[in-house]
Amino acid sequence: MNNRRAMVAGNWKMNKTLTETSELLKAMVTLLSGFSKVDIVVCPPFTNLSLARLETGESEVKVGAQNMHWQEKGAFTGEVSAAMLAEFCDYVILGHSERRVLFAETDETVNKKVHTALEHGLKPIVCVGESLEQNQAGQTAAVVEKQCRESLKDLNAEQAKQVVIAYEPVWAIGTGLAATPEGANEVHRDVIRPVLRELFGAETGDGVRILYGGSVTPDNAADLFGMSDIDGGLIGGASLKAESFVAIVRAANDAR
Ligand code: PEP
Numbered sequence: 001m002n003n004r005r006a007m008v009a010g011n012w013k014m015n016k017t018l019t020e021t022s023e024l025l026k027a028m029v030t031l032l033s034g035f036s037k038v039d040i041v042v043c044p045p046f047t048n049l050s051l052a053r054l055e056t057g058e059s060e061v062k063v064g065a066q067n068m069h070w071q072e073k074g075a076f077t078g079e080v081s082a083a084m085l086a087e088f089c090d091y092v093i094l095g096h097s098e099r100r101v102l103f104a105e106t107d108e109t110v111n112k113k114v115h116t117a118l119e120h121g122l123k124p125i126v127c128v129g130e131s132l133e134q135n136q137a138g139q140t141a142a143v144v145e146k147q148c149r150e151s152l153k154d155l156n157a158e159q160a161k162q163v164v165i166a167y168e169p170v171w172a173i174g175t176g177l178a179a180t181p182e183g184a185n186e187v188h189r190d191v192i193r194p195v196l197r198e199l200f201g202a203e204t205g206d207g208v209r210i211l212y213g214g215s216v217t218p219d220n221a222a223d224l225f226g227m228s229d230i231d232g233g234l235i236g237g238a239s240l241k242a243e244s245f246v247a248i249v250r251a252a253n254d255a256r
Pocket of ligand 1: 011168172173174175176213214215216234235236237238
C-alpha cells in the first residue's frame with residue numbers, strides 16, 4: 001500500500017477486428033465506471049485506435065498504443081509515429097518483451113522511443129523483465145536494472161513523472177505461471193525503485209508507478225496488487241474479455 005494511484009492497462013497484442021473491438025469496448029466502458037482509484041488503459045492494435053478513441057469517448061477508459069517509431073516521419077515503411085498516435089492515445093507501450101525478442105528492439109531503441117513519445121505528450125509504459133534463462137542463472141536484478149537505466153537514459157525528473165514501468169518477467173507472459181506476489185514485489189521494491197530514486201531523486205523516483213505483468217488473472221490480481229510496491233498490472237490475455245479485465249480493475253481499486 002502506498003500513495004501512488006493504481007493503473008491497469010490491457011495489452012491486446014494482435015487481437016480483435018474492428019467489430020470485435022467495438023463490442024468489447026462497449027461492454028467494458030459500461031462496466032468500468034466508478035473505479036475512482038485506478039487509471040484504466042486499453043491498448044488495441046494500431047488499426048483499432050481511432051475506433052477505440054470513439055468508443056471510450058469521455059469515459060474513464062484511456063487508449064494506448066503497443067509500439068511506435070522514434071523518428072518524426074519519413075521512409076519507414078510499416079511504422080507509425082508519435083504524432084500519429086497522439087491524435088488518439090494518451091499512452092504507448094514501449095519495449096514489450098515480444099518487441100525485444102521477435103522484432104530485435106534494444107534498450108537503445110526503447111530509449112529513443114521514450115524520448116520521442118514524451119515530446120509528443122504520450123505517456124510511455126516501459127516494459128522490462130528477465131528471460132527464464134536469466135532468471136535461472138540468478139541474473140534478474142542485473143538484467144532489470146540495466147534495462148531500466150538504459151531505457152530511461154537522459155530523461156529529467158519532470159519527464160520521468162510521465163513514465164510508467166511494467167515489470168514483466170518473460171517466463172510469466174502468456175504462460176499461466178505468474179510470478180509470486182512476494183517475488184515480483186521484491187524486484188519492484190529492491191531493484192527498480194532504487195534505480196528510479198537514484199536517477200530522478202527520491203521524491204520523483206518514489207512517485208513513478210511500477211506495474212506487474214505476466215499471467216495476471218482475476219484469481220491472482222488481489223494478491224499481487226495487495227503488495228506494497230505493485231501499483232497495478234499490464235494485462236495480456238485477461239484483457240481480451242470484459243469480465244476478466246473488469247475483475248482485475250476491481251481488484252486494483254479495492255487494493256487502494
Ligand atoms: C503482456 O503481454 O504484457 C502480458 C502480461 O500477457 P499475459 O497477461 O497474457 O501474460
